Amino acid sequence: MEFLTRFKNALFLILALLTQAIALAVQVRSPADPGEPDGPKVRLIRMWSMATVTPFERAAHAIGSGLHNTWSDYIDLGHVRQQNADLRQQLTRLRIEQAAIAEDALEGRRLEALLAFRQQYVASTVAAQVIGSSGSEQSRILTIDKGWRDGLKPDMAVITPDGIVGKLRDVFPTTSQVLEINDQTSGAGVILANTRIRAILRGTATGRAQIGNLTADSRIKPGEPVITSGGDQIYPRGLPVGTVESIAPDPDHQPYTAIVVRPAVELDRVGEVLVITGTQSDLPAIAQQDLSTAEAQHAADISAERLPGLQDDSDATGATPPGAPGTTPPGTAPGTTTPPGPPPAPITPRPLPALHPDRYTSGATPPASALTPGAPITSTNPQSSSPPQSKPDKPN
Amino acid sequence: MVTRSYMSRREVEQQSFSIPVAVFVPVAAILLQVLLPRMMPRLAILDLPFIVTLFFAVSRRSPIAGTVTGGCIGLLQDLLTNQPIGVNGMAKSVIGYVGASLSSQIDVENIGTRALMTFVFSLLQSILLYLIERRLLGIAGFHLQWLHELLRAVVNMFVALPIFLTLDHFKHRE
Numbered sequence: 001m002e003f004l005t006r007f008k009n010a011l012f013l014i015l016a017l018l019t020q021a022i023a024l025a026v027q028v029r030s031p032a033d034p035g036e037p038d039g040p041k042v043r044l045i046r047m048w049s050m051a052t053v054t055p056f057e058r059a060a061h062a063i064g065s066g067l068h069n070t071w072s073d074y075i076d077l078g079h080v081r082q083q084n085a086d087l088r089q090q091l092t093r094l095r096i097e098q099a100a101i102a103e104d105a106l107e108g109r110r111l112e113a114l115l116a117f118r119q120q121y122v123a124s125t126v127a128a129q130v131i132g133s134s135g136s137e138q139s140r141i142l143t144i145d146k147g148w149r150d151g152l153k154p155d156m157a158v159i160t161p162d163g164i165v166g167k168l169r170d171v172f173p174t175t176s177q178v179l180e181i182n183d184q185t186s187g188a189g190v191i192l193a194n195t196r197i198r199a200i201l202r203g204t205a206t207g208r209a210q211i212g213n214l215t216a217d218s219r220i221k222p223g224e225p226v227i228t229s230g231g232d233q234i235y236p237r238g239l240p241v242g243t244v245e246s247i248a249p250d251p252d253h254q255p256y257t258a259i260v261v262r263p264a265v266e267l268d269r270v271g272e273v274l275v276i277t278g279t280q281s282d283l284p285a286i287a288q289q290d291l292s293t294a295e296a297q298h299a300a301d302i303s304a305e306r307l308p309g310l311q312d313d314s315d316a317t318g319a320t321p322p323g324a325p326g327t328t329p330p331g332t333a334p335g336t337t338t339p340p341g342p343p344p345a346p347i348t349p350r351p352l353p354a355l356h357p358d359r360y361t362s363g364a365t366p367p368a369s370a371l372t373p374g375a376p377i378t379s380t381n382p383q384s385s386s387p388p389q390s391k392p393d394k395p396n
Numbered sequence: 397m398v399t400r401s402y403m404s405r406r407e408v409e410q411q412s413f414s415i416p417v418a419v420f421v422p423v424a425a426i427l428l429q430v431l432l433p434r435m436m437p438r439l440a441i442l443d444l445p446f447i448v449t450l451f452f453a454v455s456r457r458s459p460i461a462g463t464v465t466g467g468c469i470g471l472l473q474d475l476l477t478n479q480p481i482g483v484n485g486m487a488k489s490v491i492g493y494v495g496a497s498l499s500s501q502i503d504v505e506n507i508g509t510r511a512l513m514t515f516v517f518s519l520l521q522s523i524l525l526y527l528i529e530r531r532l533l534g535i536a537g538f539h540l541q542w543l544h545e546l547l548r549a550v551v552n553m554f555v556a557l558p559i560f561l562t563l564d565h566f567k568h569r570e
Contacts, residue, residue: 008460009459009463009493009497010459010462012459012460013459013463013490013493015491016463016464016489017486017489017490020467020471020482020485020486021482022485023480023481023482024480024481024486024532024533026484027480027481027482028480028533037478042481045475045481046475046481049476049551050473050475050476051424051428052498053430053476054473056431057425057427057430057431060431060433064435077524081404106484130434132430132431132475133430133433133440134430134436134477134478135426135429135431135432135433135440135473135477136440136473136476136477136484137431137440137441138477138479138483138525138529139478139479140479141478142478143430169478170478177478179478183478184537185478186536200426204537205529205535205538205539206539206541206544207539208544228531242563252536252537256503268433268437271438304565368538
């Protein structure tokens with residue numbers, strides 16, 4: 001009894017540590033349900049704590065967003081015009097790029113069909129706001145304001161337009177936890193874009209994303225893009241992950257190398273995310289429409305490139321065909337445009353007139369029926385002149 | 397500058413806090429810890445729950461109370477992470493116990509002592525977390541970055557001083 005009284009403080013500490021150590025062991029050892037990161041009791045406790053904290057996070061986020069929106073929407077508008085111009089320029093560039101890659105995309109789809117490969121495209125997403133974090137450097141967790149009431153489930157991929165962010169870990173009624181790709185318990189199947197090497201990306205305790213299952217390979221260079229492979233059944237194939245930042249021998253796992261990847265998304269500053277709630281094996285309708293448009297444009301570009309001289313007669317003389325939309329026909333008051341009439345007759349392609357006609361120019365030679373054997377050829381084309389005759393060289 | 401820091405043993409044992417303060421301050425610290433890194437990612441190096449744990453432990457001067465306070469704050473912190481529940485709980489239980497045990501031996505009202513104590517205990521917590529993660533949970537890839545942990549200790553030391561001074565106003569000395 002005296003022992004207990006004398007060492008009650010130390011005994012209490014030992015008891016507290018022992019209890020928590022046993023709880024840790026139970027959590028680590030107990031098998032959780034498939035798709036659930038925690039056991040049901042732990043999950044319940046986490047849900048209660050999240051329910052307690054979430055209202056404060058929402059309030060803080062609402063206040064912060066309100067202040068930010070007031071500033072950016074009504075006060076700080078100086079850069080909007082320049083931003084608009086930049087965006088238009090970017091849109092133009094992206095349209096050109098889209099047309100350029102349309103053919104590659106079609107070729108890829110044909111090959112996939114040939115190999116019976118089932119590509120997974122993003123079919124539906126849910127937009128969410130990041131409202132909180134774990135508050136610990138050992139745990140790279142984000143809290144978003146959407147939960148299972150919005151159709152979210154554990155292990156759904158979370159992305160931004162820049163690249164992948166992570167996947168859903170715990171999903172509660174109105175909130176969810178996102179496990180970032182740089183968390184030490186996170187993992188993703190990736191491909192090094194240039195070398196086409198498949199690898200597994202894992203987070204580290206220091207918050208870095210790292211590939212650690214590859215041996216030294218001189219082809220892998222810093223700056224190489226990294227994309228998702230789709231092999232993990234979480235992230236659809238082809239999404240940007242980041243770029244290779246450094247390559248060094250892994251001291252913990254020889255002879256493997258530690259390839260540090262700089263995430264494409266600024267994980268510390270991400271504010272809005274998209275949760276991929278559904279994928280499909282066909283392209284979404286909008287994407288198919290875009291692809292068709294790009295394909296048509298691409299085909300037209302190829303025709304124009306390969307047949308530069310084929311055009312309408314009116315074009316050849318520099319005149320606009322009558323009846324074309326947006327033109328003013330003769331006898332019409334200026335400033336008025338003709339309504340779109342019936343479609344014009346099909347244009348018969350004809351070559352442009354030659355700048356320097358000769359006997360080989362189209363139309364310069366009379367039909368064979370009009371020729372007399374032995375007689376000199378006379379040109380039938382009034383526009384064409386006689387072929388240049390070379391003068392006989394006279395001796396000096 | 398003369399700092400009057402002597403208190404009798406009776407006064408030492410009678411230091412306490414009202415229930416709202418004892419509940420609200422740790423919860424506020426955890427909330428701020430969750431929210432601040434969202435606004436400024438570099439603030440993730442702060443550990444407000446640790447500072448509050450240390451303050452309550454050295455103020456109450458009861459190892460059992462320190463252990464309970466540290467355990468509760470640490471467990472609450474664990475609930476918001478993806479780590480097994482108990483990692484921070486164990487570390488902060490030890491911090492609370494040692495802090496409370498030490499407070500009856502040294503003058504914890506002095507600013508210099510407080511700064512040094514926060515610095516040392518921050519490093520102690522980093523070591524405890526390393527041992528729990530590496531040895532108890534068997535996470536092989538968990539490494540301690542000493543420079544980063546030193547920086548964390550320094551930052552926490554400077555942040556803890558004004559927090560301690562503020563929270564001193566809520567002490568009850570009967």
